[in-house]
Amino acid sequence: MITLSLERKQSLGFQFLLEEMQPNCIYGQELVKNAAPYTRDEGEALEQELNRLSLLVKGYEEHRSFWDSVELVLMQMKEVRGSLKRGAEVVLTDLELFELKHFLLQWEKLFALLKREDAVLLPGIAIEDTVGALDLLDPEKRRLPGFYIFDCYAEDLKQVRDEKRHLEVVLRQEHEEEKRELLLRRRQEAVGQEEEIQQRIRGEITEKLRPYLAQISANCRAVGQLDFLLQKAKLARVYGGICPQLTEAELKLAELRHPQMEQQLKKKDKCFTPISFEMRPGTSVITGANMGGKSVALRTLALNVVLAQSGFFVYAKEARVPLFDDICIVAEEYQSMQNGLSSFGGEIMQLQHAIQAQKQGFCLLIFDELARGTNPDEGASIVRAVVRYLKERSVIAIFATHYDHVAEFADSHYQVRGLSQVDLPQLEQEIRSAQGQKGIDVIAKYMNYGIYQVHEKEECPRDAIHICGLLGLEAELMDLILQEEENESGLCSA
Amino acid sequence: MERDLFVKLMAGHDSVSLAGMCKNAGKTTVLNRLLQELGEAQLSVGLTSIGRDGETVDVATGTKKPQIYVREGSLFATASGLLQNCDVTGEILALSGMHTPLGEVVLLRAKSDGFIDLAGPSMNLQLAKLSRWFLQQGVDKSLIDGAISRKSLCSRRVADAVILCTGASYHRNMATVIADTAYISRLLQLKRGADEKTVRRIEQWRQSRPQSQRLLFVDEDGNGKEPTEQRLADVLRDKQYQDCPYLWMEGALTDAMLKPMLFSNIDCKGRTFIVEDSSKLLLGQDTFEKLEKKGVHLTVLEEICLLAVTINPFSAYGNHFDQGEFLQRMREAVSLPVLDVLH
Numbered sequence: 010m011i012t013l014s015l016e017r018k019q020s021l022g023f024q025f026l027l028e029e030m031q032p033n034c035i036y037g038q039e040l041v042k043n044a045a046p047y048t049r050d051e052g053e054a055l056e057q058e059l060n061r062l063s064l065l066v067k068g069y070e071e072h073r074s075f076w077d078s079v080e081l082v083l084m085q086m087k088e089v090r091g092s093l094k095r096g097a098e099v100v101l102t103d104l105e106l107f108e109l110k111h112f113l114l115q116w117e118k119l120f121a122l123l124k125r126e127d128a129v130l131l132p133g134i135a136i137e138d139t140v141g142a143l144d145l146l147d148p149e150k151r152r153l154p155g156f157y158i159f160d161c162y163a164e165d166l167k168q169v170r171d172e173k174r175h176l177e178v179v180l181r182q183e184h185e186e187e188k189r190e191l192l193l194r195r196r197q198e199a200v201g202q203e204e205e206i207q208q209r210i211r212g213e214i215t216e217k218l219r220p221y222l223a224q225i226s227a228n229c230r231a232v233g234q235l236d237f238l239l240q241k242a243k244l245a246r247v248y249g250g251i252c253p254q255l256t257e258a259e260l261k262l263a264e265l266r267h268p269q270m271e272q273q274l275k276k277k278d279k280c281f282t283p284i285s286f287e288m289r290p291g292t293s294v295i296t297g298a299n300m301g302g303k304s305v306a307l308r309t310l311a312l313n314v315v316l317a318q319s320g321f322f323v324y325a326k327e328a329r330v331p332l333f334d335d336i337c338i339v340a341e342e343y344q345s346m347q348n349g350l351s352s353f354g355g356e357i358m359q360l361q362h363a364i365q366a367q368k369q370g371f372c373l374l375i376f377d378e379l380a381r382g383t384n385p386d387e388g389a390s391i392v393r394a395v396v397r398y399l400k401e402r403s404v405i406a407i408f409a410t411h412y413d414h415v416a417e418f419a420d421s422h423y424q425v426r427g428l429s430q431v432d433l434p435q436l437e438q439e440i441r442s443a444q445g446q447k448g449i450d451v452i453a454k455y456m457n458y459g460i461y462q463v464h465e466k467e468e469c470p471r472d473a474i475h476i477c478g479l480l481g482l483e484a485e486l487m488d489l490i491l492q493e494e495e496n497e498s499g500l501c502s503a
Numbered sequence: 504m505e506r507d508l509f510v511k512l513m514a515g516h517d518s519v520s521l522a523g524m525c526k527n528a529g530k531t532t533v534l535n536r537l538l539q540e541l542g543e544a545q546l547s548v549g550l551t552s553i554g555r556d557g558e559t560v561d562v563a564t565g566t567k568k569p570q571i572y573v574r575e576g577s578l579f580a581t582a583s584g585l586l587q588n589c590d591v592t593g594e595i596l597a598l599s600g601m602h603t604p605l606g607e608v609v610l611l612r613a614k615s616d617g618f619i620d621l622a623g624p625s626m627n628l629q630l631a632k633l634s635r636w637f638l639q640q641g642v643d644k645s646l647i648d649g650a651i652s653r654k655s656l657c658s659r660r661v662a663d664a665v666i667l668c669t670g671a672s673y674h675r676n677m678a679t680v681i682a683d684t685a686y687i688s689r690l691l692q693l694k695r696g697a698d699e700k701t702v703r704r705i706e707q708w709r710q711s712r713p714q715s716q717r718l719l720f721v722d723e724d725g726n727g728k729e730p731t732e733q734r735l736a737d738v739l740r741d742k743q744y745q746d747c748p749y750l751w752m753e754g755a756l757t758d759a760m761l762k763p764m765l766f767s768n769i770d771c772k773g774r775t776f777i778v779e780d781s782s783k784l785l786l787g788q789d790t791f792e793k794l795e796k797k798g799v800h801l802t803v804l805e806e807i808c809l810l811a812v813t814i815n816p817f818s819a820y821g822n823h824f825d826q827g828e829f830l831q832r833m834r835e836a837v838s839l840p841v842l843d844v845l846h
Contacts, residue, residue: 087598102586103586103593103595104583104586104595104609108598154596154597155594155595155596155612156594156595157592157593157594157595157614170592170615173615174615174616177575177615177616177617180616181542181543181574181616197590200590200617203592204590
């Protein structure tokens with residue numbers, strides 16, 4: 010099972026989407042809160058969920074008013090699972106019976122809607138007719154929301170109440186204190202008898218409800234599923250998702266997007282550059298400039314894989330996604346600092362977890378600049394070793410790295426376009442006229458965040474020093490950096 | 504006492520609340536009396552309370568005993584935890600979504616006569632919502648059993664009218680009971696003192712009031728002026744507001760806010776102070792009277808109608824008052840119907 014902590018959901022941008030959802034009832038709210046990837050064994054159930062979601066999304070606009078009325082009923086559905094549980098063991102109170110009746114009344118409306126001839130059927134969501142249970146709580150079949158132990162439940166109840174009513178009518182007219190006391194005492198006795206009978210009837214009703222409890226529980230689940238599906242469908246409509254196709258091992262995602270980042274960029278009047286991946290089991294390396302969006306590419310990939318496997322639409326033009334036993338992301342994160350580990354220590358713990366996970370099954374492993382915090386020689390050795398270790402294993406592993414000579418060990422190599430196609434003098438000109446801090450924004454504007462697959466051996470690009478220069482780093486320091494760089498390449502070639 | 508006195512007093516008021524000066528002021532007796540009169544007049548009732556009235560343990564037996572007796576057909580709203588104390592046959596109509604320490608407030612209809620135990624919400628907005636719900640369901644009168652505290656005098660937002668209950672349990676000295684009751688009843692009878700123009704200006708201003716701004720002067724022509732200072736003594740001395748007879752005060756008006764001004768030589772003659780309603784006045788009698796002597800006209804935006812004062816000459820602490828004397832002296836002190844609950 011793949012468990013996602015809240016922090017992980019947040020850093021992926023999954024939590025952002027979950028918070029966009031507005032489930033109508035507690036049952037839907039719970040499913041949204043606990044949204045997580047299906048396991049590999051649940052492929053069929055996932056397939057079914059995606060199928061339902063496709064049906065729903067396709068027919069949503071056409072049946073808009075139908076789904077609006079479904080949502081109106083869902084909004085009325087309150088929590089009853091506590092009462093269902095108690096009902097299996099003890100006699101329910103009037104308040105619990107009232108809540109149950111309320112739920113059953115709403116369920117009857119929902120059931121009628123879903124069973125309508127022209128209603129969009131959602132395969133695999135089992136719904137049960139519980140009219141028998143409702144009739145128990147609505148013996149007069151008036152389908153009004155109120156509940157008490159109705160007179161018609163038992164003849165002796167009606168009798169006691171009639172007697173009591175008679176006393177109460179007399180009491181209304183009686184103003185003499187002594188006689189009132191006497192009447193009140195007699196009334197008190199009648200109240201006692203009434204309560205005894207009521208309790209007996211509550212017991213009988215609870216007993217008769219018991220055979221329905223499992224069905225009602227199942228209906229609660231169905232209500233949640235339906236609510237969750239409706240929210241997923243709305244999300245897919247708002248951000249333009251498509252239904253992923255599940256594959257055995259192939260991972261192909263064309264023009265992937267990340268809704269949360271897209272929205273953040275939109276606020277700054279910028280666009281998100283869609284990213285495409287195509288990979289088979291094995292290792293891939295992404296190299297590219299600083300500021301080139303390697304981390305963004307990895308987060309976008311991870312988010313969409315998690316979405317697909319959790320039964321959501323994905324944000325892509327085309328999506329073919331396999332089911333993974335685990336999805337591990339190894340990245341320097343705030344979280345490890347909180348746990349008191351150094352960032353490097355935290356990364357290595359995550360690495361160890363990922364290595365163990367891939368022994369158990371087919372995994373997606375994502376490494377965002379592994380070992381970035383340590384010295385480059387050792388760091389590069391670690392990354393190269395991990396790439397070599399994972400080759401030929403049952404994984405899809407992706408590494409974003411700055412280190413040289415990593416890509417050559419991997420099965421495929423991607424490169425961020427970065428500044429490679431930019432007219433540098435023009436860029437410099439623009440930065441100079443923009444002045445100061447804005448340099449970063451200008452570079453971001455020219456930066457091509459797209460990635461492409463590299464088929465021949467290619468060196469890591471040298472955009473880092475370009476960027477230093479473009480950002481107007483102190484001239485004397487720049488000279489030294491260039492000197493160092495020359496020495497370094499001299500050493501290498503020697 | 505006439506059998507339909509309360510019904511007559513309540514004519515023209517949809518919602519009425521009961522406020523007590525102290526415990527054992529006879530509030531429950533008055534409420535039951537009201538319920539009986541309304542029942543006999545064939546008027547239907549919706550009933551809730553402000554929070555939980557502490558008075559349910561029977562002193563003699565030490566057992567819990569609900570004391571409010573309603574007629575069949577009455578609506579009531581009480582916390583789910585108290586349903587077991589109600590001996591009326593009660594149909595649950597809805598859940599309010601309002602929560603109290605004793606559970607969610609449940610809305611019920613009495614299917615028989617009987618005793619109920621009340622604990623409603625304590626927020627004005629929620630009480631107002633319940634009261635509206637009762638009236639929407641078609642009851643003739645919505646009654647709110649108020650809290651025992653002078654500081655939470657019923658707000659106009661909750662009910663149109665109020666009945667003030669007082670008695671010998673308030674203080675062992677009859678003169679004190681009478682003076683304090685008379686003072687509270689004066690606060691509750693404060694009138695709307697500003698003309699339409701001024702009221703409109705104040706209401707407009709309140710909708711877009713800056714958080715820190717609590718005061719607003721209004722001149723004869725209905726123009727508002729926001730003082731930059733918020734201290735009363737400073738702004739009242741300021742010449743630029745001399746031509747503004749009205750001063751609106753947002754929120755509560757307390758002794759501490761008035762003292763510096765009262766002990767100064769500022770001329771306040773002819774000024775009209777306006778607060779939202781009587782519940783916003785947290786003033787001792789002494790301050791109130793000094794303000795009057797300074798020539799300040801204290802008014803409210805929302806009048807509440809004080810219908811009557813009821814008295815209970817019996818004290819829970821043993822020092823009972825003479826019924827006749829108490830009634831007569833209270834009548835002299837209060838310009839309203841005064842009713843003895845035991846008659």
